[in-house]
Amino acid sequence: MKAVQYREIGKGPEVVEIDTPEPGPGQIRLKVTAAGLCHSDWFLMDLPEEQYTYGLPLTLGHEGAGVVDKLGDGVEGLKVGDPYAIYGPWGCGRCHACAQGAENYCPYAAELGITPPGLGAPGAMAEYVIVDDPRHLVPLGDLDPVETVSLTDAGLTPYHAIVSAREKLYPGGVAVVIGVGGLGHVGVQILRAISQVTVIAVDVSEEKLELATEVGAHHTVVSGPGAADSIRELTNGLGASAVFDFVGVQPTIDLAREVAAINSFIHIVGIGGGILPTGFFSTPMGAAVRAPYWGTRGELIEVLDLARTGSVGVHVERYDLDQAVEAYRKLHHGEVRGRAVVVP
Ligand code: NAD
Ligand code: ZN
Numbered sequence: 001m002k003a004v005q006y007r008e009i010g011k012g013p014e015v016v017e018i019d020t021p022e023p024g025p026g027q028i029r030l031k032v033t034a035a036g037l038c039h040s041d042w043f044l045m046d047l048p049e050e051q052y053t054y055g056l057p058l059t060l061g062h063e064g065a066g067v068v069d070k071l072g073d074g075v076e077g078l079k080v081g082d083p084y085a086i087y088g089p090w091g092c093g094r095c096h097a098c099a100q101g102a103e104n105y106c107p108y109a110a111e112l113g114i115t116p117p118g119l120g121a122p123g124a125m126a127e128y129v130i131v132d133d134p135r136h137l138v139p140l141g142d143l144d145p146v147e148t149v150s151l152t153d154a155g156l157t158p159y160h161a162i163v164s165a166r167e168k169l170y171p172g173g174v175a176v177v178i179g180v181g182g183l184g185h186v187g188v189q190i191l192r193a194i195s196q197v198t199v200i201a202v203d204v205s206e207e208k209l210e211l212a213t214e215v216g217a218h219h220t221v222v223s224g225p226g227a228a229d230s231i232r233e234l235t236n237g238l239g240a241s242a243v244f245d246f247v248g249v250q251p252t253i254d255l256a257r258e259v260a261a262i263n264s265f266i267h268i269v270g271i272g273g274g275i276l277p278t279g280f281f282s283t284p285m286g287a288a289v290r291a292p293y294w295g296t297r298g299e300l301i302e303v304l305d306l307a308r309t310g311s312v313g314v315h316v317e318r319y320d321l322d323q324a325v326e327a328y329r330k331l332h333h334g335e336v337r338g339r340a341v342v343v344p
Helices: 041-044 145-152 156-163 181-196 205-213 227-234 248-258 298-310 321-332
Strands: 003-007 013-017 028-036 061-072 083-086 129-130 137-139 175-180 198-203 219-222 238-246 260-268 288-290 316-319 339-342
Touching: 003 041, 003 198, 013 321, 028 145, 028 198, 041 248, 041 321, 061 129, 061 145, 083 145, 083 321, 129 137, 137 288, 137 298, 145 298, 145 316, 145 339, 156 298, 175 181, 175 227, 175 248, 181 198, 181 205, 181 298, 198 205, 198 227, 205 219, 227 248, 238 248, 316 321, 321 339
Parallel strands: 175 198, 175 238, 198 219, 238 260, 260 288, 316 339
Antiparallel strands: 003 013, 028 061, 028 129, 028 339, 061 083, 083 137
């Protein structure tokens, strides 16, 4: 089968021909219907050899959807042909976190060698993908897989970040969204769908800010010098009750701190490597800083249900497997509007 793999440090993704995998006992093989590209793929492909821990070759794709194609021994209750989205942050399935569906925070996954598809295990950017357990599958029903697949990360991650800041999303509150890319453009919609806050979107690109307005941001601000003053002005000098940084580089983290109100939440989602010094005189009084990771199984079900209501949708650029390398190039250069999705 065809697959998009990262094979050599520093060389970027390649389209290759590999053996079609067979599902082992308890596993399910999906025929992939869609796989999303995430900036985290570039995070790992940009790592120097001594920091790279995801194994090579790595089939990319941690946003995946597909139809059941073949069941491993012992798998029951699934029908060949049924459509599913893949819940990616696999945990041990037994601990306290996993019992709550928060496999994204399973403390045992790493030591057990359990890794998400596309971030260690073979991912969904291929014609077929193996899923380790039926519990990782969320039924898609009538949802279009191509339009929906990115909700498994670009939807689930901002949803988790936003619902865990719910107490700061009161009427009259202000949410700042920094970075209106794959995650951010869905984040804006989630904020509008589940709260009455004023949404201020920040990006370096005018095009992304146009998208932000299109998907519901009340105000847009160009990132850079002057952004903090503009946001302070828009909030009557008070700052934002919640800040979501979907970039996470030092300038955006500095901006997040500067525009956060007293007693606010600052959620840093982007893994750009910036640092936010937290302490009595470095963060606003009462402010809480968090770095949330992906989301829970229950939240994925909720995000898909939100999509069913029509209030949240991904702006998708479609590519076939042979165009995946070009799609990754565009993502690297900030040229994707919304999310790039590969349709095998
Ligand atoms: P993306 O490339 O689609 O979007 C990034 C956006 O940020 C772009 O619109 C870009 O123009 C904008 N941007 C870049 N520099 C900026 C700056 N200085 N100020 C304001 N905006 C700026 O990326 P994505 O796939 O949406 O991922 C966003 C980040 O979230 C990445 O760092 C990714 O690795 C990370 N991520 C984290 C998690 C998690 O669980 N914490 C999950 C998925 C992705
Ligand atoms: Zn991701």
